[in-house]
Amino acid sequence: MFHPRRTLRTLLLPLAAGLALTALPAQTAQAASTLTNAGFEADGAGTATPAGWSEYGDTGASYVEAGGHSGGYRLTQYSSAAYKVETYQYLSGLTNGNYRLTAWVRSGGGQNSAYLALKNCGGTEQRTDLPVSSSGWIHLVVPVSVTGNQCTISINSDANAGNWINVDDLTFTAGSATGLSVKGSDISSLAKSEALGGVYRTSSGTTGDALAILKSAGMNYARLKVWVNPADGYNNKTRVLAMAKRIKAQGMKLLVDFHYSDTWADPGAQTKPAAWAGHSYSQLKTDVYNHTYDVLNALKAQGTTADMVQVGNEINGGMLWSEGSTDNWSQLAGLLNSGYDAVKAVSSSTTVALHLAKGGDLSGTRWWFDNAVSNGVKFDAIGLSYYGYWHGPLSDFQTTLDDAAARYGKPVFLAETAYPFRLDSDDSLVNQIDTTGELVSGYPATTAGQSAWLRDVMNVVEAVPNGRGLGVFYWEATWTAVTGNGWDPADATSGNGWENQALFGFDDKALPAMSQFGHR
Numbered sequence: 277m278f279h280p281r282r283t284l285r286t287l288l289l290p291l292a293a294g295l296a297l298t299a300l301p302a303q304t305a306q307a308a309s310t311l312t313n314a315g316f317e318a319d320g321a322g323t324a325t326p327a328g329w330s331e332y333g334d335t336g337a338s339y340v341e342a343g344g345h346s347g348g349y350r351l352t353q354y355s356s357a358a359y360k361v362e363t364y365q366y367l368s369g370l371t372n373g374n375y376r377l378t379a380w381v382r383s384g385g386g387q388n389s390a391y392l393a394l395k396n397c398g399g400t401e402q403r404t405d406l407p408v409s410s411s412g413w414i415h416l417v418v419p420v421s422v423t424g425n426q427c428t429i430s431i432n433s434d435a436n437a438g439n440w441i442n443v444d445d446l447t448f449t450a451g452s453a454t455g456l457s458v459k460g461s462d463i464s465s466l467a468k469s470e471a472l473g474g475v476y477r478t479s480s481g482t483t484g485d486a487l488a489i490l491k492s493a494g495m496n497y498a499r500l501k502v503w504v505n506p507a508d509g510y511n512n513k514t515r516v517l518a519m520a521k522r523i524k525a526q527g528m529k530l531l532v533d534f535h536y537s538d539t540w541a542d543p544g545a546q547t548k549p550a551a552w553a554g555h556s557y558s559q560l561k562t563d564v565y566n567h568t569y570d571v572l573n574a575l576k577a578q579g580t581t582a583d584m585v586q587v588g589n590e591i592n593g594g595m596l597w598s599e600g601s602t603d604n605w606s607q608l609a610g611l612l613n614s615g616y617d618a619v620k621a622v623s624s625s626t627t628v629a630l631h632l633a634k635g636g637d638l639s640g641t642r643w644w645f646d647n648a649v650s651n652g653v654k655f656d657a658i659g660l661s662y663y664g665y666w667h668g669p670l671s672d673f674q675t676t677l678d679d680a681a682a683r684y685g686k687p688v689f690l691a692e693t694a695y696p697f698r699l700d701s702d703d704s705l706v707n708q709i710d711t712t713g714e715l716v717s718g719y720p721a722t723t724a725g726q727s728a729w730l731r732d733v734m735n736v737v738e739a740v741p742n743g744r745g746l747g748v749f750y751w752e753a754t755w756t757a758v759t760g761n762g763w764d765p766a767d768a769t770s771g772n773g774w775e776n777q778a779l780f781g782f783d784d785k786a787l788p789a790m791s792q793f794g795h796r
Contacts, residue, residue, distance in 0.1 A: 334359040345380040345444040354440035364430040377418040385718030393430040398423030407732035408718025412671025458747025460497025465755035474758040494794030499531040504549035507766035520580040529583040543592040568618035587615030590633040609651035635662025636672035659691030664716035681744035689746040694777040695729035702757035705771025727789040753779035
């Protein structure tokens with residue numbers, strides 16, 4: 277991913293509603309083995325304590341009102357004064373095993389805390405914080421292992437005056453535990469950074485191997501882009517082979533991201549490599565196959581077989597323009613299938629993904645993949661870039677991701693996301709995101725805001741139905757400001773506009789957001 281500066285897509289303003297975080301009550305709720313009144317439809321608007329539920333704390337701040345996710349009503353937690361309240365339901369007589377709480381939620385943000393919790397279940401309390409989503413409902417999943425034949429379902433707010441949440445349509449069902457199988461980051465900048473003196477430290481300040489630091493934080497995957505013949509000699513086959521050895525030595529898996537270019541390929545540019553510039557469409561198909569096979573076979577030969585491959589990067593408009601443009605779907609399909617066939621010729625078990633930068637664009641994603649399917653394009657998984665400051669609210673991302681998984685019957689993953697932990701620059705180049713007006717509402721440019729963003733997009737991916745949410749890649753965790761490691765491979769003075777969104781701070785220390793990967 278690399279984009280010129282873009283205009284922030286304005287998020288919708290909050291609805292009048294409520295959100296919350298709680299206190300811990302005594303077990304006085306009714307005993308039952310299934311949730312009672314899980315959609316809050318047994319009560320009319322204004323009901324202070326929903327049927328089947330109990331409350332603790334500032335109980336006047338928790339009530340039923342009209343405007344449900346699916347039915348006519350919802351639970352709201354809100355007050356014009358600061359409040360702490362918990363709405364909870366105690367279940368007993370449960371068969372021990374794995375369970376999942378699901379709920380549809382909205383929040384205006386600003387609370388000290390607002391979360392769903394599963395507690396008194398026999399083990400550690402499980403919490404999921406509510407994302408800031410005032411314009412649309414978000415589906416959350418909280419897994420828990422029940423070992424004491426009981427569990428308390430809890431909705432909590434520790435809020436300031438005027439903060440609100442809505443909660444509706446809860447379920448609590450036995451089933452396999454959830455979790456993300458892919459937890460990774462793009463580290464394409466790392467080799468060049470290190471060569472130019474880049475340093476990486478643990479959160480406590482100890483200098484170390486960036487990959488080891490990422491692994492210890494909970495990452496199990498690394499993503500590397502491949503350019504054909506880049507001007508600076510980085511991100512080519514030779515460099516990718518060397519980095520792959522380090523990735524595998526850490527016990528991590530490898531995603532190889534083919535750009536089919538000598539420089540950045542993204543929605544605004546899909547420039548053919550110079551060596552392929554005059555080639556016919558037929559020759560380009562051969563080029564794609566040979567290049568893909570060559571890189572992946574070399575990886576396999578050194579014992580670092582790619583676990584996942586992207587055939588193209590952010591190919592909204594196709595690739596290898598103009599021959600592979602979406603203006604000519606039959607030709608684009610031929611190029612994509614050449615890449616697919618090359619991947620499978622090297623390793624039939626390697627997952628082949630197609631990647632769009634359309635995380636919040638339901639109609640655009642459908643249009644693209646409907647065309648791909650109708651033209652016989654082969655793929656195993658769908659990757660979407662989603663940057664909240666460009667691609668709309670979290671609810672749009674969830675709608676798009678869930679729809680893609682269901683419509684095409686494929687696993688889906690967040691191929692790229694990031695968020696700033698500050699707005700100023702650590703070098704002379706203005707940052708891609710550098711003003712408060714560009715930020716996502718409810719997520720400040722702070723270490724806490726960055727951590728909350730990563731937590732919430734992970735929640736969305738984890739909640740994809742039928743276990744089809746594979747995981748999340750953070751984009752360019754290691755791209756700190758190092759002189760010479762700029763965005764343009766042909767210009768050592770070009771600078772880095774992304775260092776305020778890395779997962780290492782301006783002091784080179786690992787940032788708190790990195791720990792989110794260890795919570796899944």
